[in-house]
Amino acid sequence: EAEVAQSPRYKITEKSQAVAFWCDPISGHATLYWYRQILGQGPELLVQFQDESVVDDSQLPKDRFSAERLKGVDSTLKIQPAELGDSAMYLCASSSPGLAGAGELFFGEGSRLTVL
């Protein structure tokens, strides 16, 4: 069964360091999402791509976060510099909307970031 791949699963870093997360969506899925999930809360959208184009990055803290999907396939989310409040699970998801409306989201296992 096709899966969304994410790496690393766990990352511990010190504040002010740079971190990067990678996501490979299910083959053929044009839409890719990055979410941040703080412990005990629901996922919050950081950025949504349609192919290589950003559809929505209104909630992405652009002073320190960046995301790219250069060839419209895999994607990288970067944080520089990391802050204590960035500690969270970073979830990648992909989707292929169908004729009936929004397709379901397929999530990866997530990358858990701890900033010390």
Next chain:
Amino acid sequence: GDSVTQMEGPVTLSEEAFLTINCTYTATGYPSLFWYVQYPGEGLQLLLKATKADDKGSNKGFEATYRKETTSFHLEKGSVQVSDSAVYFCALSDAYTGNQFYFGTGTSLTVIP
């Protein structure tokens, strides 16, 4: 804007008890509605969905009916098992807003033997 409000937890039930987790939504267009489940240490996975009014989604004994008149999508299961212990998220996606997904805050369920 679009949003989802779901019942706060945590919820603790005995095995074989009846489960209801309430979810209501606000949407601009005609959204698709979803329930996702997150087991400890894992990502979210789709539990069930409904794409139009009066549709019933069902999976693994769980059911939810898309009620447009009450803007609700409550999750129910007649007899819960210990293995159902997880966090449940209600979500919507609205083509009117570019298929962006909106999630509720999650409801933690613990089922005790």
